[in-house]
Amino acid sequence: MSRRLLLLVLAALCGAVPVPGRAVAHPMPHSIVTLDPRGATVAASLQVPVEDLALASGVGPADLEGLRRYLHDHLHPRALDGTPWTVAIGAVTVTGDEQADTGPYRELRADAVLTPPPGAGTGRFTLGYDAVVHQVVTHTVFVASRSGDALGVIAVDPRTMAVPDLTVTLDRHRSSFPAMLGLGARHIVEGTDHLLFLLVLLIPAAFRARSGRTAFRRIGAVTLAFTAGHSIALAVSALTRLELPARPVEAAIAVTILVGAGHAARPLFPDREPLIAGLFGLVHGLAFAFTLAELHLSAGSLIVSLLGFNLGIELVQLLLVALALPALLVAARSRHRRAVRLAGAALAAVAATGWLADRLGFPNPVARAADTAGAHPAFLVGALVLTAAVPLIAGRRGRLSAATTRR
Incomplete structure (x- = not known):
């Protein structure tokens, strides 16, 4: 050489x-939703970048109650037959953090309890979640289980400009290959x-x-x-x-x-x-x-x-x-x-x-x-x-x- x-x-x-x-590596940070089945309910942990959240919701980071209502309005789990689940948003906090590919930024963290209707079970359901994504079309939501399995990616469909629901499987191991294939494609495009x-x-x-x-x-x-x-x-x-x-x-x-x-x-x-x-x-x-x-x-x-x-x-x-x-x-x-x-x-x-x-x-x-x-x-x-x-x-x-x- x-x-x-x-x-x-x-x-x-x-x-x-x-x-x-x-440091900004790519134009938009992403959100993370972590799901953890707990008996008859599913615990959800939400991590959302504050800057994009404020842009999409019009709610400032100091209005925690307003942010809680916004998240509740944009989180819609359903049974496979379309029956809605009950959603309860718990603690909401805003904290300074560092996301690996974007450097320092403020992040909202929220806990939620998702409860299916009687007899529906928690092993498989559809997750409707479009917080931020409905306004910031380049935003991406990574969905994973607490056990460490990648469950999928929620993003705007460029053909219809809609945010499709994600089918979640928690009762057995599900290959993360298709979801990560799409994530890799989207990552290099952006x-x-x-x-x-x-x-x-x-x-x-x-x-x-x-x-x-x-x-x-x-x-x-x-x-x-x-x-x-x-x-x-x-x-x-x-x-x-x-x-x-x-x-x-x-x-x-x-x-x-x-x-x-x-x-x-x-x-x-x-x-x-x-x-x-x-x-x-x-x-x-x-x-x-x-x-x-x-x-x-x-x-x-x-x-x-x-x-x-x-x-x-x-x-x-x-x-x-x-x-x-x-x-x-x-x-x-x-x-x-x-x-x-x-x-x-x-x-x-x-x-x-x-x-x-x-x-x-x-x-x-x-x-x-x-x-x-x-x-x-x-x-x-x-x-x-x-x-x-x-x-x-x-x-x-x-x-x-x-x-x-x-x-």
Whole structure:
């Protein structure tokens, strides 16, 4: 490994120096609902980020009674035949806490007792819960059992914009694979920083290739290396339950994007994009692991959840790369490729600088705008398609103009 390459790797890892302040990895924190069957009732523990709760409910954190009524109105367990359960909201508190992938924030914690109608039983029922989600469409609710099994994810259905009920099974072990597959897919879609890092490395891989076949091979190598890097870190940190501070990891991710943007503007490690993608992918994998760590899954459920979560990430990642590939290849062959490459590098550098400042404790509108793009995953691909279309349109106009002049 060259000295320059070593310095770049160290630069990214130096972002892991703990610093005070706020760190935002993704645009919206999530809620957690933990269910615990207790004889004829089910105890529910609710954890909800205060900022999103206030936005969705219009109730301030000091109005605990108002928050209790809001939660009661948005918690609707039902028997499988549709008969409603009785809900009693108990203690409600607001506390300062730190959620692994978002840094310091205030959290509402509430206890509830869910009681089925006579003869319904507590082993299987549907959980209707749309607190926050009904207003903040990027919000996600993780549902798990007290024994450590992942039960599912509650989120807005993008096709109908409704919040579907979740069927909960507590009387026997239920595979968490489908739920975690969806969670992994949603996580990478909303992880704008992870996608931007990958795309910014794909730009030089495609633009410096001498043929379409070479570009395709290089893009595949970068994607595979990034997949291997974050998969290894995700597996090791999740299975060993490695505990790392989230803020330094998130700051390091911003640094990796800055390095990638610099390389896209002017090659810093030519033809070594796969190596960088693999090394920096280790840092990104640590961020992915925070989500699994917060669910406190049992050992058996963790392995299945890890496989589903990682597969969800990979499937969506490959889909987005496939969508971006034509635009990259077209832009790389245009006579405006230098301008396109520099524009892409500049956009990534601006976003990464905003994220880094935000994660070092300096909130700014650039970071908020970059995070918001996570709610619209087609934005990045659309931008690539646009950059590919502009050279094509310009080239076509140039040819038409030349033909007109000759006439």
